[in-house]
Amino acid sequence: MWIEVCKADEIDEEDVLRFDHEDRTFAVYRTDKDEYYATDGYCTHEKFHLSNGLVMGSTIECPKHNGRFDVMTGQAKRAPVCVDLKTYPVKVENGTVYIEL
Amino acid sequence: MSRLAAQKKRRDYSILGPENQLAQQKGLVAAEWYTSPIPRQRMKELMKRKNGPAIRDTIIWVAALGITGTLAYYSWGTWWAILAFAVYGVLYSSPGDSRWHECGHGTAFKTPWMNEAVYQIASVMSLRPATPWRWSHTRHHTDTIIVGRDPEIIAPRPPIWRLIMMDFFRLYIGPRDVKRMIMHCFGVIHPEEKEYIPASEHRKTCWESRAYVLIFAIVIGACFYTGSILPAMFIGLPSLYGAFMVLLFGMTQHLGLKEDVLDHRLNSRTIYMNPIFRFLYWNMNYHSEHHMFPMVPYHALPALHKEMKPDCPEARKGLWAALSEVFGALIKQGKDPSYTVVKPLPATARPYYYGPGTVASDNTAAAGKG
Numbered sequence: 001m002w003i004e005v006c007k008a009d010e011i012d013e014e015d016v017l018r019f020d021h022e023d024r025t026f027a028v029y030r031t032d033k034d035e036y037y038a039t040d041g042y043c044t045h046e047k048f049h050l051s052n053g054l055v056m057g058s059t060i061e062c063p064k065h066n067g068r069f070d071v072m073t074g075q076a077k078r079a080p081v082c083v084d085l086k087t088y089p090v091k092v093e094n095g096t097v098y099i100e101l
Numbered sequence: 102m103s104r105l106a107a108q109k110k111r112r113d114y115s116i117l118g119p120e121n122q123l124a125q126q127k128g129l130v131a132a133e134w135y136t137s138p139i140p141r142q143r144m145k146e147l148m149k150r151k152n153g154p155a156i157r158d159t160i161i162w163v164a165a166l167g168i169t170g171t172l173a174y175y176s177w178g179t180w181w182a183i184l185a186f187a188v189y190g191v192l193y194s195s196p197g198d199s200r201w202h203e204c205g206h207g208t209a210f211k212t213p214w215m216n217e218a219v220y221q222i223a224s225v226m227s228l229r230p231a232t233p234w235r236w237s238h239t240r241h242h243t244d245t246i247i248v249g250r251d252p253e254i255i256a257p258r259p260p261i262w263r264l265i266m267m268d269f270f271r272l273y274i275g276p277r278d279v280k281r282m283i284m285h286c287f288g289v290i291h292p293e294e295k296e297y298i299p300a301s302e303h304r305k306t307c308w309e310s311r312a313y314v315l316i317f318a319i320v321i322g323a324c325f326y327t328g329s330i331l332p333a334m335f336i337g338l339p340s341l342y343g344a345f346m347v348l349l350f351g352m353t354q355h356l357g358l359k360e361d362v363l364d365h366r367l368n369s370r371t372i373y374m375n376p377i378f379r380f381l382y383w384n385m386n387y388h389s390e391h392h393m394f395p396m397v398p399y400h401a402l403p404a405l406h407k408e409m410k411p412d413c414p415e416a417r418k419g420l421w422a423a424l425s426e427v428f429g430a431l432i433k434q435g436k437d438p439s440y441t442v443v444k445p446l447p448a449t450a451r452p453y454y455y456g457p458g459t460v461a462s463d464n465t466a467a468a469g470k471g
């Protein structure tokens with residue numbers, strides 16, 4: 001099911017937005033190449049919101065211990081992060097971002 | 102309270118002891134910490150990574166080591182060698198420690214391999230097995246100064262002066278880490294390390310330690326070959342004889358402040374320092390700032406400090422002011438282990454967040470003592 005997240009321009013280039021839906025939380029990214037991606041909202045190391053972190057290209061750095069993930073694949077890139085992040089399909093239609101849950 | 106009674110009242114600071122469980126029960130583990138309000142847009146600017154400042158500082162550092170090292174070499178055998186090696190030792194040990202720290206966070210350089218390369222070199226220079234300390238420091242950030250959880254608490258309450266004195270020359274923690282590195286060579290990980298290093302990192306731990314031990318073995322070999330201690334005076338021993346500034350800086354970070362609270366303004370100390378100390382220490386004098394926002398690189402900490410200032414207690418005026426506060430508090434803790442310094446907040450600040458672990462009477466008792 002596709003869920004509406006926000007307007008496409010609500011996320012800056014190279015930035016991330018927190019999106020809460022029902023009792024879950026997600027992180028929705030816009031990369032430096034203007035592509036949109038979505039992952040689980042919490043870091044896999046400890047329970048911290050990735051949306052407070054730093055997006056560099058297509059990498060998100062967690063704000064707590066600076067662990068890194070590739071937002072396109074969810075792959076863990078830098079300790080202390082060891083477990084990959086779950087990703088979700090994203091589409092942008094008529095200026096609105098949707099994620100598929 | 103008599104000193105003896107105070108000693109008996111000391112809690113168990115081991116991360117393998119009962120306090121670990123207690124901290125979990127109190128809700129102090131991997132908890133939500135207080136953060137000062139900073140607009141996202143500003144935060145993004147502050148978090149921005151650069152290569153420039155760290156490359157510049159690394160060139161200065163290497164050059165300073167080269168110059169003092171040369172002077173030390175040529176003064177060997179004269180009294181001047183004491184002065185030359187003292188300066189070389191501080192330049193080896195102190196930036197060794199602060200570069201280890203900043204590169205461990207991955208914030209020193211923009212380019213990941215540069216962080217990693219300096220991290221490994223600085224780990225050797227600060228006599229630390231690289232992966233265990235990376236994970237111990239991760240824990241220090243998750244559970245900062247939570248008794249039973251944080252493996253990097255320098256001194257318990259009341260303090261153990263003998264261990265503090267030994268660490269002026271890294272004589273307590275240094276041999277402990279060397280012993281652990283030697284054990285890693287045989288594939289043995291200390292139980293305390295197992296508490297915070299995931300199993301998937303054990304192999305790496307062992308291989309790194311093998312490489313480090315090999316480096317130290319080569320230095321020892323060179324000493325035998327040349328029939329002189331001189332090679333070790335340049336690599337290895339400076340981690341000990343040059344360590345006193347590492348300890349002095351380190352002691353100002355958290356000692357004398359609150360334990361078991363969830364607000365870095367209560368358990369970390371921010372100090373104004375001169376540019377030379379800030380170069381050696383890579384701006385870690387902005388310690389509350391670093392703990393609250395560890396993704397802000399060292400070169401942006403003065404700017405972050407400006408943003409946080411209205412929400413924080415006043416910064417200490419200098420290293421000596423901070424140290425006199427620390428030593429004063431430690432001496433008082435010798436008699437009264439519950440003694441802590443709590444600085445008043447400015448009117449613009451939001452109240453301190455003690456979290457669930459601190460009993461109210463402790464706060465009130467301490468609040469007036471700042």
Ligand code: FES
Nearest residue numbers: 043045046062067
């Ligand atoms: S919580 Fe994300 S790296 Fe530790």
